[in-house]
Amino acid sequence: MNVLKKILLFPLLFVSVSAQARVLSGDILNWCESDQLLNFDVVSGYGVNSQIIAWWSVASVTDGTSYFYGGELNDLPNVEVAIATGVKDVSEIADAAIYDFDRGSIGPLEGGTVVLYRNLKTGYYAAIKIDNVRPTEDRVRCSYKAAVLNGTWYLQDDKTPDFGALGSQ
């Protein structure tokens, strides 16, 4: 129940969600490390059934580094994660399938990194652009550790691995 509550509460953290063309996106603000889940289907307004859920944990608050996880640790065996190596903007990704996906963890990752997700069962691709990791004193919302992440999420809603449409939206 606790996990469900956190999933449902998460959309409240987003200041804007835009649904245009084929790549949905929105801001990530103050995403708590280790126990707060980002459910792409929820934050995108329930229009997509990607079954991709993301979470992260802090490596170093000082360095602003983080780890991201595939589905291995939270019983989502079809969810995989990858680093979009060399990519600065998600719209540069024409074929997300070429990257090295993993069910476990990736990192430590610095600010500016683009993290890719795919669900092998549903066929959807998603991405997160990390802006920064910061310390927080919010012990009420962030129940585990005092670190939050800011960035942007992206969900390709036609099941293709092409995020290039983002640049033309």
Add this chain to the structure above:
Amino acid sequence: MTSSPADELAKKIQEAIDKNSPGADGAIFLQELKRSTDEIGLRLSSIGAIIVNISEVPGSSLGLRSLKVGESQLPDEPRYYNGRFQHRSTRKEAYIDFTYPALDEIWEDVKGCAVLAAIASVVSAILAEQVQVARATFYPTFYGCLVSRLGETAKKVGVDFHSETVHGPWHNI
């Protein structure tokens, strides 16, 4: 409220540094520093196995540079999450920060003296967040060395200490 010998020592060293006017020479500065440190012994608390390994921190900003001087592995952090026991590694890293307007010009001397002074007890004190103890242990050797190399300039070099906690990724047990 009573203060520890280490606190007393740190206070005296700071007083010795503060007492020196810009006109005072390095010898007086060192003499006062040595007299202070000879008065009281140090007591340090250890937080486990310490690895002393000095390296420069890249990306230092103008007038501020840091050295990583050591680290200590802490016990793994456990949790029960989503019906599973998980753990992640945790280590603490010790850093010494140096400030001076033209730090790049004297960096090799600063670094050389810091290497001499950053002994295990200094690293231990930084990791234990005992800044006063770190200061009391590090200052005499560091400033002694730096005064011998740079003279009056040595007293204008600021020193601070900080530690960072670094985690590994979560794993299922």
